[in-house]
Amino acid sequence: MTATADAEAAANELTPLADYLGSVLRRLRALPPLDLDLTQAHGNVLAEDVVAPHAFPAFDQAAVDGYAARWEDIAGGGRGVGYVPAQVGSPGGRNVRLNVVGDLGAASWRPVRLTPGSCFSVAAGAPLPIAADVVVPVEWTDQGMAAVEIFRVPKRGYGVRRAGEELPAGTLLARAGTYVSPALVAVFAATGIGHVVVRPSPRVVIVATGDELVDVGRGSQPGQVVDANSHALTAAAAEAGALAYRVGICDDDPEGLRGLLEDQTLRADLIITTGGTGTGPGDMVRRILSRRDGGRAGPVTFTEVALYPGTALGFGTVGAEEVPVVCLPGDPGAALIGFEVLARPAINLLAGAEPVFRPSVRAHLLETISSPAGLREFRPAHVAERRGGGYTVQPLSGGPFTLSGLAEANGLMVLGERVTTAAAGSTVDVLLLDRRR
Known part of the structure; x- marks a missing residue:
């Protein structure tokens, strides 16, 4: 059997990602309102x-600073309703003059009425006088105080906001979700x-596991690896809208891990762990959480998923409250991809948000790439809009395991299980990432 055939046979034993996500998300319910x-x-x-x-607005009001008047007084100009004065400066033009009988501000509350030939000086937001149906902007007048000369005549209704014009009572403002x-x-x-x-925003607790982990502020060395995961995933959970709490590092100690998770169930709607999801001798998270122990921990099911990077994922509940737990791989790149694939949808579902997945676009690939057979790959990429419509996508160097690529990416290119080669010019799916740049 060839190496390619071996890889395909191994991939056939993995759970398809869509099936896995469906089985997990069906077990979650939105938090109580x-x-x-x-x-x-x-x-x-x-x-x-x-x-x-x-x-809204709750009453008829002025939309601009100016003079509230009856339109027939300024349009007729003493010659009937159909007369419109010429604009200032035009040959034969003449202006309309009205008596200013008062001032109205946004805090005015006494009802007042216009009489023919009069107007009120009004501030934006002030209630309109009864019978007023136009507000002449200040700059279209001589800004008189006892009397005002109007240089330009607006259309009827200009500068006026009627009660309920934007939102009548009983309007559906927003739907659930x-x-x-x-x-x-x-x-x-x-x-x-x-x-x-x-x-409510889900309360999400993040725990990094492993004897080799040390906190930030130093460099990694043989036998010691800086904990990037708990910091990165806390930021990712906060970006997803959760109330995120970083617990920090937990050693590969069975009793310590059990006790820590039990304590966190009191304040968590979701727990995320990283590390220990494989089948090696040091993968304590899988060994502890995949079996029930006095009802205190488990059951958590660990599944080999057709996902690249990071095939081993865990999901289940812990504690008497049966708090959901998501177990992600220890590699930082695989952990961040696992968060996007599994943890982010779980957070959105708990929060009642729709849709639970990031938006995606179809984009034209700018270079030919290869992908592992039988695995759904999520590769960091840069997506850009094309002139005339559509998108292009440029895969970033290093593949999905590189943190620098993930930091630079504004999208994740998705290559299906049957894709081993994607040619330049072909169309691929791209998940759009949040980037506030």
């Missing part, structure tokens, strides 16, 4: 539809909403 003050709701996902209890953005907070507040029912 909470009624939160509007100031605390940002970043969460709505658990219920939200309907406007009041109209909608992310609460700052703009949506403003919409809720403007229509009189002070509380909303949301799914």
Whole structure:
């Protein structure tokens, strides 16, 4: 049997990634909803539809600083409703003059009424006088105080915002599953909403395991590896919208690992571990969590998934509260890819967010690449929009295991299990990563 045939035979024994993700995500449920003050709701996902209890604007108001008037007074100019004065400076042009009978600011509340030939000086946001149907901008006038001369005549309704014009009472403002953005907070507040029912942000605890791990601030050396995973995954969980807590390093001590995970179940909606998912003699996470021990830990199932990099993934529950746990490989590149593939969808599902997966695009590949047979590969890449539409994607050097490539990437190119070679010019799927650059 050839090496290629051996690889294909081994791959056939792996669980397809789509099947694995489906089996895991079906076991998760969105967290119970909470009624939160509007100031605390940002970043969460709505658990219920939200309907406007009041109209916005709540009353007829001026949209600009100027003079609130009756349009027939300025359009007629004493010659009937159809007359429109010539613009200032034009031959034969003449201007309209109105009496200014008062000033209205945003805090004004007493109702007032316009009489023919009069107007009110108004600030943007001020309530309109009764019978007013136009606001002449300040710059179109001589800015008079007792009387004002109008140089230009706006159309009827200019500078006016009517009650409920933007959002009538009873309008569906947002559906369940909608992310609460700052703009949506403003919409809720403007229509009189002070509380909303949301799914809470999942509390995610990150634990790195391994006797070889040392904390940051030093270089790696034989027998000691700097813990990059717990820092990177804490940042990734926070980016995904979770309340992320880095526990740090746990040695390969069975009792220590059991006790640590048991303690964390009191404050976690999801636990993520890295390291120890393989079948080697030092893979303590798999040895401990794959069996039930007095009901305190397990069961967690470890599966060989058709995924590159990092085929060994674990998922199950720990503790009496049956808190979900995701077990990722120890290699930093494989851990970050595993997070994108498994942990991020789990966080989004717990948060009630839809969709649970990152957005993707189809892009034209700029160079020919090869991929392992039988594995779904996620490779760091740079994706760019083309002039005239569409996207191009450039794979980054070093493949998926390189941290520098992951740091530079704004996308993950996805190559299916049956793809061994992707030619330049072919079309591939690319997951779009968050990059605030």
